[in-house]
Amino acid sequence: MDYQALKRQYLDLAGQVVAKAARQGALAEAYLTAGEELNIEVRNQEVEALTTARDQGLGLRVIVDHRVGFAFTTDFSPAALELCVEQALANARMATPDEHNCLPARYHGYPQLDLWDPEITTTPLEKKIETTREIERQARAYDPRVKITESCSYSDSRYLVVLANSQGIAAAYHAANCGASTFVVAVENDESQTGFGLAYGLKFKNIDPVKVGREGAAKAVRMLGAKRINTQRAAVVFDPYVATNFLGVIAPALTADAVQKGKSLFRGRVGQQVAAPVINLIDDGRRPDGIASSPFDGEGVPTAHTVLIEKGVLKCFLYNTYTAARDGVSSTGNGARGSFKTTPEVGTTNFYIEAGSRTPEEIIKEIPRGLYVTEVMGMHTANPISGDFSVGATGIWIEKGELTTPVRGVAIAGNILGLLEAVDAVASDLTFFGATGAPTVRIASMTISG
């Protein structure tokens, strides 16, 4: 696709839809996306599946007498767009008025970000297939016990985002990202264990098939021979992937939306110590090579670098335009849209715990007895409102500062606030899994149920 040409064409289209709704007395905002995707799946060195796709869609938000209405369509024919405008206006009439409903005004300039790696588009399909095959070869070569490929895939996506509103915003950008992952199974005797490796980012050259393949294999192999343990209290270390899983539970509680609606365990705690002093938590919509980086958010507000927790002290929350109006502050550029099918809510961009200075080995060395957790199951059942969580866990037992035998079938439970306070060390290995990142994190003591 010629994204420059498409940008002009769709800015024009979005402008027309906005004008149509505005003529009927509404504030209006059109958010339009169009893009292409590629996904390659390899198994046993064969391309098992190849998917190519193109899609587009437009979401229209209108505000009439402080009431919000929304409609979306993937059909850009004049009749379908006309119907979309009518439905959005009709839906607004059903909503409850709220004086804080508003649209952002025009901004002077957006951050200049490098979001388009031409190599993602110009690299031939054959080369991408070969990269995927190489990941699988590397995983298999790592250890003969790596016998099954659950999946081994490469994917990329190239897309255009256009935003126009009746307050003067007319902006667009195009971006691309790519990634690769492998899930393999190591088999010994009657036992099977899974492991994964992955890499996602904005640059094709950063996908290292050797690293992805070997990481998946190493994680599977080291779990072979896993045993159950008895219920006890001990130190717990989360590897970066497990730590990012917990960040997913914390994220909603740090949105102004949850705070205003009384659904956040951080409500009323700005300025207070909510986590151990070793924790700095950041949301950065401009981070270089951040997969969620963009010049503006889902409402046309410039993205920002926001420090949420500094040395354990809660500094602020994340805002979109509505929640900011309600608190009388400025939006932090966190008007997040899952797709053109939804209105902008408050959400994170690149969200991470800042790295500490010591290596993971150093912080593990200080543990007399504990569990190094490498995978958790059922994280989506954790309750972001109460903060209560209870998850299945697998990992490796730590004895006298050394990783010893693999452990499976245990559960760890607690409350996320207690967990944040109990962190006593953060390592230097900040790793991103998609848009969420964390280093290795150590918890002084927790219940491990076995």
Add this chain to the structure above:
Amino acid sequence: MLLPEEDLQAILQAALQQGGDFAEIFLERRRSTSIGCEEDKIERVTSGLDQGAGIRVIAGENTAYGYSNDLQRESLLATAQLVAGAVKGQPRQREIKFTRPPSRVEFTIKKRPDQVTVAEKVNLVRRANDAARAVDQRITQVTVGYGDVIQEVTIANSDGVLVDDERVRCRLVVNAVASDGRHIQTGYESAGGHQGWELFEQVNPEEQARLAARRAVMMLEARPAPAGKMPVVMAGEAGGTMIHEACGHGLEADLVQKQLSVYAGKKGQQVAADIVTVVDDPTIPGKYGSYRFDDEGTPGQKTVLIENGVLKEYMYDYLAARKEGRRSTGNGRRESYQDRPIPRMTNTYIAPGKDDAGAILRDTKRGLLVKRMGGGQVNTTNGDFVFDVAEGYLIQDGQIGPAVRGATLTGNGPEVLRIIDRVAGDLGFGLGICGKDGQGVPVGDAQPTIRIPELVVGGILDEEADK
């Protein structure tokens, strides 16, 4: 019909022009409405139109897939050509003659959601909101979500299958938050089905809302769940998350064929206690996982997966079935035109037994009673699963004791199925969205009251609870 027959033929021919054994087109037009209420406000009223087509070509073990939401003939031909170019094979001309397979079951939608005004839907949401808030002063927040979808599909393939279908679903979810100033807890309740507005003839929105609110308030008074191994009684009304995770996923044929399931190669073997029978059935009218045809045009069917403890059958889609030279069980499902079909569950349940639910509880001296399950997850490769207890109680001397919060049950599918020692006759359905390979599809699940003599409860140790 979302496209004339001759266009479907031309697109399938184009998809096969570079070779390939099988081509298929899945066209979808999805109209949806959703309403969200929070803080006593109707915050969000959304209408949407999402339409598109997915084209698939299979050659040997390889699949090429492409999708687009431009449904014009020329654009779909271009997509078909793009997909065709991704497979290697011997091109051959093939005549495609369509026949329409009969459905095994007819569903009646009494009142389509597009015949109901948005005002009426908004009113339903308000009724639920008001009812939840009236339950207790400690209810601090209520979120009510209503959603309906009318999904029209046209599915055609080079074997000559042509199916037109319409799936109608309605859903109501209520989330209540309760706070006593010290603790904050939540309660959740949902209802939905492959049904129109008549869903609300059987489901009272106020009653749903009160259930959610009462659960949130009760959780404030609940004590932290104990940790460690103990007997677990799961009530018939608890939903079927456990069976969905403990064995359902492991019986999906794609995972079995890739040796990613602990149930691989075990057909004909005893994999569960002989009082355990497990069934998957999309043909039950009105359930959330019901359909007449799956997303490949195969009629839905009732499949007995485990009968009296013996593994009888796996769940197949077209591709998995073809690999074994057999027929699909009608379990090929996809989230939308953007996704390839894969074997999925529909409505999955443990069949009712002969025991009495009350007697099972009375015969259990101590343990955990699960009255409502939440979400879950499984590692199909080794069978380890986990699920969340949304409402649970301690069992003391065969009686229901105090409520507990924050419990998670973790176990191993085959181990748990083998030790189930009691199965009652009361069957209660739950509903949810099941995720697999990044695709979410509506499912139903159920079980009667059962007892598992020993399961790991992930709570916290007493020393901590006493703090």
